[in-house]
Amino acid sequence: MPDERDSKFPIKHTAQEIKGQIAAWTNRMAMAKQQGNDELIEQALKRKQSYENQLARLQEFELDEK
Numbered sequence: 001m002p003d004e005r006d007s008k009f010p011i012k013h014t015a016q017e018i019k020g021q022i023a024a025w026t027n028r029m030a031m032a033k034q035q036g037n038d039e040l041i042e043q044a045l046k047r048k049q050s051y052e053n054q055l056a057r058l059q060e061f062e063l064d065e066k
Contacts, residue, residue, distance in 0.1 A: 021047075
């Protein structure tokens with residue numbers, strides 16, 4: 001069985017799940033800002049942007065199917 005984190009076997013998420021991850025990483029970024037932890041801010045921002053990109057690709061794919 002492949003490792004779920006293996007990039008050859010991407011995990012597919014629903015738009016709702018991705019939106020939840022975006023919200024979670026936005027909150028983590030805010031907490032890191034409160035702590036003044038620039039490294040965690042950067043990590044959270046990258047993750048948030050990654051999920052935003054996934055959502056955009058998913059929505060684009062869904063529009064193409066219609």
